[in-house]
Amino acid sequence: MLIVFARVIILYAAVLFILRLSGKQQVSTLQPFELVTIVLLADVAAIPMATTGTPLINGLVGLFALLLSSFTLSFLTMKSARLRSAINGRPTVVVANGRLVEDAMRELRYSINDLLEQLRLAGYPAVNDVEFAVLETNGQLSVIPKSQRRPVMPADLGVPTSYEGLPTPLIVDGKVDRENLRLIRLDMDWLHRQIRAHGVDDPEAVLYAALDTQGRFFCQPKGRKTAGRLNGSASNRNGRPDRTAASASNGAAGLAGDSPLDKGTGQVNARLEPAEEGGQL
Amino acid sequence: MTRSTVSGLTMAILWILTVLLVAGAHGIIRAQESLARTLVMQLRRAEGALAAGDWSAAASIAVDVRREWEAARPGLSLHADHQHLDLVTEALLETETLIAARNIEAVRALRLAAERLRSLPERERLLLRNLF
Numbered sequence: 001m002l003i004v005f006a007r008v009i010i011l012y013a014a015v016l017f018i019l020r021l022s023g024k025q026q027v028s029t030l031q032p033f034e035l036v037t038i039v040l041l042a043d044v045a046a047i048p049m050a051t052t053g054t055p056l057i058n059g060l061v062g063l064f065a066l067l068l069s070s071f072t073l074s075f076l077t078m079k080s081a082r083l084r085s086a087i088n089g090r091p092t093v094v095v096a097n098g099r100l101v102e103d104a105m106r107e108l109r110y111s112i113n114d115l116l117e118q119l120r121l122a123g124y125p126a127v128n129d130v131e132f133a134v135l136e137t138n139g140q141l142s143v144i145p146k147s148q149r150r151p152v153m154p155a156d157l158g159v160p161t162s163y164e165g166l167p168t169p170l171i172v173d174g175k176v177d178r179e180n181l182r183l184i185r186l187d188m189d190w191l192h193r194q195i196r197a198h199g200v201d202d203p204e205a206v207l208y209a210a211l212d213t214q215g216r217f218f219c220q221p222k223g224r225k226t227a228g229r230l231n232g233s234a235s236n237r238n239g240r241p242d243r244t245a246a247s248a249s250n251g252a253a254g255l256a257g258d259s260p261l262d263k264g265t266g267q268v269n270a271r272l273e274p275a276e277e278g279g280q281l
Numbered sequence: 282m283t284r285s286t287v288s289g290l291t292m293a294i295l296w297i298l299t300v301l302l303v304a305g306a307h308g309i310i311r312a313q314e315s316l317a318r319t320l321v322m323q324l325r326r327a328e329g330a331l332a333a334g335d336w337s338a339a340a341s342i343a344v345d346v347r348r349e350w351e352a353a354r355p356g357l358s359l360h361a362d363h364q365h366l367d368l369v370t371e372a373l374l375e376t377e378t379l380i381a382a383r384n385i386e387a388v389r390a391l392r393l394a395a396e397r398l399r400s401l402p403e404r405e406r407l408l409l410r411n412l413f
Binding site: 052053054055057058061064067068071072075 | 288291292295296298299302358359360361362363364
């Protein structure tokens with residue numbers, strides 16, 4: 001019994017490690033070879049887990065073989081377009097200029113009901129509102145509506161918009177994300193000043209704090225009852241309350257410019273842009 | 282270090298590990314072959330002793346073979362099928378017991394043990410008959 005327990009722990013760690021290495025695609029939109037990896041991972045891991053007569057190394061070697069296959073295929077498909085289309089398939093146009101492409105649908109064995117369902121999910125119940133619908137290699141349907149049927153964009157109205165970007169989490173559950181702090185070229189002194197302005201002395205007492213690309217700092221201390229409303233507060237870069245600041249969402253951003261932090265005032269001066277390196281989300 | 286460098290490095294490491302794995306597996310098979318060859322040879326000597334009617338020499342060889350096998354077994358169980366290892370142990374024990382009892386069935390048990398030992402590295406080999 002103890003052997004099975006130990007095996008489950010070891011193989012769990014191995015599968016988790018491989019999933020982590022395989023990337024985010026493995027758990028969201030899957031290419032065929034990625035799906036095979038996922039399906040086989042559980043099976044390969046389960047054999048030595050349940051059969052104590054099989055050496056554990058056999059399971060680990062199997063997992064390693066899956067990882068190697070997955071990595072090699074993704075590497076080769078990245079290098080060769082021909083191999084990519086052979087392994088992943090090619091996107092297929094199923095609606096063109098508001099009309100169903102019968103041959104393509106028959107070839108894909110893609111029923112009209114399935115197509116209509118996907119179109120409804122995309123927000124286009126009428127086929128004739130769709131300019132193009134493309135069935136992607138991962139099975140998702142991309143819908144390009146006719147220009148008269150798509151939502152109005154600020155660009156259509158000629159309305160200028162400012163850069164928004166993504167907020168950068170700086171404290172999550174009391175832990176300061178020093179890497180994100182470094183990416184936006186700010187320091188611990190600045191962070192301490194910001195949380196102090198929100199009535200918190202210790203970063204460990206902060207549940208979540210983030211800085212958005214407009215320079216607004218959001219801080220929510222731990223242990224406060226929400227009572228049906230948001231209990232976080234936002235301030236601008238100077239630490240003054242900001243009534244317009246919305247609650248921050250996860251994301252990463254960096255700062256363009258050499259020195260975004262004015263040491264004298266503690267203000268962020270540079271324009272905020274997405275970090276090239278990408279931070280921790 | 283950029284992400285593409287990390288990706289390329291991971292790929293290279295994976296292939297280096299694969300080469301090491303193949304080399305390691307080859308080494309393991311060679312070690313198993315060597316062990317099986319030595320033990321089978323000793324079992325044949327025991328069979329010869331039995332044919333000559335020297336039961337005590339056969340018993341001494343059988344004890345030595347089992348001792349040698351028991352010493353090698355923990356290492357083998359890391360990569361060999363545990364069930365097959367049990368079968369070899371069982372056959373060697375049976376051989377030892379039958380020889381000690383001076384039972385003529387010991388010859389059959391000796392041959393069975395030799396065959397199970399011989400097939401140990403065979404099962405690990407990358408052969409079509411093992412793959413399918």
